[in-house]
Amino acid sequence: MSGLDIGVFVPQLAFSYEDVLHRALRCEQLGIGSVWFYDHLYGPAAPSISSLEAWTTATAVLARTERLRVGHMVLCNQFRHPTLLAKMATTLDQISAGRLELGIGSGSIEDEHRRAGLDWGSFRERSERLGETLEILHQAFASGKVDFAGKHYIVRDMPIVPGPVQQPRPPIIVGGVGEKYTLPLVARYADVWNVPTSALGELEHKVSALRSICADIGRDPDSIVLSVEAVMALAPDEASLPDVRRIAEKRFGGPGFGLHDAGLIGTPQAIVSRLRELHGLGFRHVVLFTHDRASDETLELLASAVIPELAG
Secondary structure, three states, X not given: OOOOEEEEEOOOEOOOHHHHHHHHHHHHHHOOOEEEEOOOOOEOOEOOOOEOOHHHHHHHHHHHOOOOEEEEOOEXXXXXXXXXXXXXXXXXXHHOOOOEEEEEEOOOOHHHHHHHOOOXXXXXHHHHHHHHHHHHHHHHHHHOEEEEEOOOOXXXXXXXXXOOOOOOOOOEEEEOOOOOOHHHHHHHHOOEEEEOHHHHHHHHHHHHHHHHHHHHHOOOXXXXXXXXXXXXXXXXXXXXXXXXXXXXHHHHOOOOOOHHHHOOEEOHHHHHHHHHHXXXXXXXXXXXXXXXXXXHHHHHHHXXXXXXXXXX
């Protein structure tokens, strides 16, 4: 088996920068390829708990690492004007020598928009904005200039230089599974499609839907890397599995996390088996939420007993 890239989600909620950096450095030391952050103005449903801003955190981590790739699952398109985002992305790709992963979505939490005085709008409107942002990003990365007139954004002869280190661009990851609005954007613009935890129970259907949309517009679906995010409850042995399962249920047992749909609860052997099943469905990239928020013990077990089994 080859080609399964495993990254780790490191939530900023109730973590200091030192907490986040420690986990990122351990991932790099252990050979885990990437870390991922969320992009919210405060932790979802936890406005009173400290939460580091997403882009600043990624910039700081990339500046302190040498090989680790860093991205977001996913940036909220509503937070940054697309021209500014293009400039931020090319700059950070330069700073990191080409290690930026550019994940983006249409926005998911209305409350933080209301509190911050940001436009929300219908899902259709948010998807329209995201589509225009993706077009602007493609222009910026391809030509170093943006000239665009859309329904939501107008940009006139705007230079974006220097361009990115990665060619033709930093990987653009579009997250979401909506068949009416999101998947058509994936088919047209994405380098990577990420399936969120909420859709883990319908993977085969969503893959089929994306392939159908790609056929309609004449894009080879195999040119899109399939990615999935999932909660993993990794236990070193059967004796410790009940405690690991209990922690996972407490933190990620609610609706939307897909803890049981993911099937990633067990010892390394069980986790490897399930990841092979995901690979068999065509997935080449996995971002793991760990049951214990990326502790040293779990990162070390992932790197020593899971990842090597998926490398050959």
